[in-house]
Amino acid sequence: MERETVVKWLKFISFGFLLLGGLNWLFIGLFEADIIGGIFGGADSAASRVIFSLVGISAVILLTIVLVKAFAKMEEPKKATTQTKTAASE
DSSP states (O other): OOHHHHHHHHHHHHHHHHHHHHHHHHHHHHHOOOHHHHHHTSTTSHHHHHHHHHHHHHHHHHHHHHHHHHHHHHHHHHHHHHHHHHHHHO
16 A cells, blocks of 8 residues: 555545544533543443554544655745755855
8 A cells, every 4th residue: 555545545544533532522522421431331441441552543643644744844944945045056
């Protein structure tokens, strides 16, 4: 599989887990109901802990992707400026 395809799927899956976690926190905040815990046998069950861990890992993955893109965009003007200076000096 190509790298871009892997990143695309990784973003899609991570976004899904992040959405699931965000909605769960919405229900906890508004209704004091832990949906994930209710489905998987309580917040202390192994399955709930795995889901909660995947939500956290997804947040880190998406944050990393966003920061890498942001830093890449910050570097683009520097590269263009360097190339312009080199071309002007020739």
